[in-house]
Amino acid sequence: MDDGHAAPNQGFDGYREYFVGKRQLQKAQEDQLREVCGARPSIFRGCRVHVNGRTDPDREELRREIVMHGGTFVHYLARPSDATHIVAEHVPTAKRRLWRVCKVVRPAWVLACLRSGKLLPWQPYAAAGTEAAAGIVASAGSPQGPRLTCKDPGFIEDFFAKSRLHHLSTWKAALREKFLDRYLRTNEGALNDLRAPPAHILHVDFDCFFATVSGIKAGYQSKTEVPLAVCHGGSSSDVASCNYAARECGIRNGMWVSKAQELCPNLVCLPYTYDAYETVSNSFYEVLEDLKAFDAVYPISVDEAVCVIDRPLDTLSCQELCIRIRAEVAERTGGCVVSIGCAPSLVLARLALKRAKPDGYLVCVKEPIKGGDTQVVSPAHLFETCTLRDLPGIGRAIAEKLLLGFTGHEHTIAQVSQLFSRSELITRLGSITGAKLADLFQGLDDVESSRMLRNPRAYFARKSLSAEINWGIRFDSVPEIDAFLDRLVQYLVSKINELCMTTSQIVLKIARRSSDAPIEPPKYLGMGDCDSFSKSCQLGLATNNPGVISAEIKAAFRMLSCPAKELRGIAVQFLKLREASTSHMPRQLRLPFSTIKPLETPKNRMKASVTELPPVVYKRATPIKDFFERHKRTSNSPSPDFTHMMSAPALCESFLGELPTDLAEEIRREHRIYQKARSSYLQSSRKKVETGVHGNTSEHILENSEILGPITFQNLTSQEKIKSLVREWISQTLRSDGPNHEDLSLFTSYLDRLISGGPRRLPALLSMARLISDQLRIHESYGDKQSFHEWEEYLVRVVLVRLNRCKQLYTQNVEILFDIYPQIDRP
DNA sequence: TTCGTGTGGTAGC
DNA sequence: TATCGCTACCACACGAA
Structure with a gap:
């Protein structure tokens, strides 16, 4: 429909075509609006906003602002989940229950976002008659704003806004997506994929990233002697990051503040500064790009990247490059320090990085000149000075499994590699993990890690989407949990919609208080010791429908039979993701008329249909x-x-x-x-x-x-x-x-x-x-x-x-x- | 043997 | 007053067919 108008009803497609036409018309109007008014900041990107009832400013004006600032305007609200935000002055009594799970805001929220140029939290603008508005009124006077519990509608967003691990994960996902987008645009096909191991790999990583950035923001020098730690506050909060002055006292990341303060009474606790971390991270990646020294820059995390050079360089040039990177990053980030490991393989680069910290770099070459520069080392030197746990993918569990009976001290890689043959490693750790460790012992990258270099498209492609909350989970009844699951699914559905994907397998994972754990663990609202259970559901047909997903998740929760009061953690995972455009989205069906081949007989037609169009089966694979x-x-x-x-x-x-x-x-x-x-x-x-x-x-x-x-x-x-x-x-x-x-x-x-x-x-x-x-x-x-x-x-x-x-x-x-x-x- | 499910481990601060 | 213990991905064990 080129003119964008709805076609007359033609058989069973009429309804869909009508709506497709209507949407196209509206979209065309909105595109035109954007074009006429020029690009504005994408404040409402990812938001689907519906306006209900009489508002001030009126519906048309709100629509214009939302559309011009990157949002989607939802004209007709078939179901609450169609919109991420509903703008209304008041919530009609009839809609209170229906909209209970929605972000219902006053028009003032839209205006405030426009004024500040960014998306603001919706809760302070909750419309009259909503639970969120009631929460704000009840806690008026508290400078912190409402203290939300897991039973409150805004809890999930509030929790994630403050969770360091959530931020780390979402940043990482965003970096991977950005990498992939760039890779697919610049490397059509996989022509530039590395067929042989690259010449040089530089593993670049910030020294105590959060602590340094928060410290600089608080006025400390990046290499201050004052022991610093980043944490939320009280004695049972986690130390997210601490600087080297604090580490000298024995403080470690993940340690509780009470323990850290015991070890170092002078410890200065700094708050999280997420915006600053993001800004510094952007500068870091910009430096790596701007240097134009690498054939590829692979994101590892917000403060860590692997840079690849696919041409031979002499050792001195590698050293000069390391020095240059460190200087550039320091200059562009207000003095932040990165350390660098440079080697011919990922594993050796990582070990070199470990030994280079803090505030240094190391180049690993096969045969360094004897008595030469101390920044140039051999693989053997790294194996003799690094521990088993320094190897990528070797954590506590695997190390303990391998070294059962060999405990007593921290083993170096050289020592452990003497103890086990390849076949012994495979017997003890399984075929893949065993072979991986045997490869790492030789300084070779294991199959999985080298996939990042050999096939970045597959390596960085998203295969699942999940959300997990294991803090503050305290419910009294199953309906409360149902409401929470509805919100969590809604949160994930809005994410999956942003990605234009659908899911056909969903998993509910719960943490249930262990029978011997106290009702309340030492950590405030923590999960304590828990047993974990999971239940997966095959949907058969890929979907993004929150109602369908939510119903399955709620049924799965019942199958896990966890009493409401014993629940300490909830996770929902979407697996088997597919591009939404290739799956059959509701009301967006496309008839493949153009692809029809003329067939001669009904018999032939059937044969063709069976091979070309396998039937869609809507089933539950696990009855x-x-x-x-x-x-x-x-x-x-x-x-x-x-x-x-x-x-x-x-x-x-x-x-x-x-x-x-x-x-x-x-x-x-x-x-x-x-x-x-x-x-x-x-x-x-x-x-x-x-x-x-x-x-x-x-x-x-x-x-x-x-x-x-x-x-x-x-x-x-x-x-x-x-x-x-x-x-x-x-x-x-x-x-x-x-x-x-x-x-x-x-x-x-x-x-x-x-x-x-x-x-x-x-x-x-x-x-x-x-x-x-x-x-x-x-x-x-x-x-x-x-x-x-x-x-x-x-x-x-x-x-x-x-x-x-x-x-x-x-x-x-x-x-x-x-x-x-x-x-x-x-x- | 192959497949699906549930569980567990690892990485980043 | 606490406090914000996430998330993607892989590998293994086990059971069913």
Whole structure:
């Protein structure tokens, strides 16, 4: 649609095309706006903002500002998750529950962001009537702002804003993405990939990065004699970073402040200065780029990079380069110190870096001149002076596993390599880790590390996305945890949307207080000693739908059977990521008409369709009942007890009637979620339909084929009976918590069998699509319910995808008209 | 043997 | 008043088919 206007309804694509057209029109207007007004700072980048009700400034003005400053304007809010922010003066009572998980802000937030030129925290601008606004009012007068607990809506963002480890991880991810983007732009294909090991590798790393930067910001010289540490505050907070003056007292990163202060009473504790770390890091990478001395600069972390030179340089030139880098970085960062290890392999460069610290550089060459410069060393020298733990990827666990029975002192690499042959290493540590260590002992890079150099595209590509919180997790009830999981999923979904990706496997990981650990650990709101459990779910079809993901995660939480009060940590992971553009996004389906090859016979057509378009299967690869059976057998494992879930009793309504309304509702809610996880509607209600009065044999459509046998669903052959079952199934599950995935899988398989029956089966397929659409239209009032969205998504992603495929295959033979739900309010 | 799942280890300050 | 114990990725063990 070149003109950007909605096309008239053409068969079953009409609804989608209408919306695609409408969105294109709006997008074109917004693009035009950006063009006319020129580029502005991208303050609202990644934000999807919806404006609700009457506002001041009005909706159009807010829209203009948001769009011009990099944001996306959400015109129609089909569901709360469509927007990251909702702008409203007040939250209508009817929307309070629905919007509970949203960032609902006053228009003042938009204006304040524009004034300050950056995205500001939303909580201080929470709209009247929201929980967040109530929290702010309650804590007014506190200079710190509201103290949020894990039960509060803003907790996740607040926690991440202060978490050093979260910052380190997100910076690293951003650097990798930036590298990849640059690499893909400048190195079309992989022509410049290194085929042989590069000549020189420089491993560059800041000395005590946080401590130095925070120190400089607080007015200390970078090499001050004053012992400094960066921490949040009190005695049980972690030392994130300390300078060398503090290290001389025995203070180490990760140590508690109370212990550090015992070792060094003069210790100066400095606050985190995340903005400054980011600024210095940017300067650091700029220096490495500006030097134009490297064939590649690989990011390792915010303050650490591996630089590669792919041409031979003499030792003196390497030394001069190290000196130059150190001087440039110091100049551009207000005096920050980097140390450098230079060697022909990653592992030797890393060891050289370890020995170069603090405030130095080392060049490792095979045969240094005897009595020459002390900054030039041999591999043997590094092996004799570095410890096993200095090797990359060798942490405490592996070192202990290997050196069991050899404890007593810190072993050097030279000593340990004498103790074990390659085969002994493999026996003790496993095939890959053992071989890796054997390689490292020879100064050679292991397969995994050298992937970074050989195939950076694969090495730096993102394969998963996750969020984890193991601090401040204290819940009293499962509904509170559900609300938290909703928010965490929403957080991740907004991330995955920014990446334009979808996921087809999700994992819930929890930390549960160990039975012998105290209720409250020594660290304030810490996790203490915990057992960890995880549960993964295959979604079958890649999605970014927060409702679908959230429902799975909540069901997974129930399967892990952790009492609410025992929970100390929660993580949600998205695995098997795919580009959103290549997966079938709802309402963004594209019919591949241009790729259709003319086929001569229906038989050929089917053959081609099978090879070119494998059927999409929406299934649950780990049926819940299998999961229960598997875990019943492993009684010696620390896995939780599922037996109470195996026999979830029916609810006694008369008993519930006597309970307080809140409590009764909570129990009903729990029961619905358990039921959804356990129950299959199709299994339980098939008999009812079989014995019903619907249909008669003369109405059989499907089994009349002369070539093909009857296509059954749930042992039913009459299409009327099947439709009756499906109608009842949809109606029931719309009222409750949506369809069971195994049921959907069975139904999808039925649809696929219809398709493989050829064009004659098409009316049956079309009839099923219409039936689902009709049911959704009938139950339009459930439009806000999760179950409604699940059915809607199934219709769009699974059923319509199949109809599209058939349209492509059979359009010459059969007229396909399908008008998708819902009715559209046309402009 | 191969595959999927759950668990655990490592790195950065 | 505390305090902000993340995240991506790989490898291993084990069980099922």
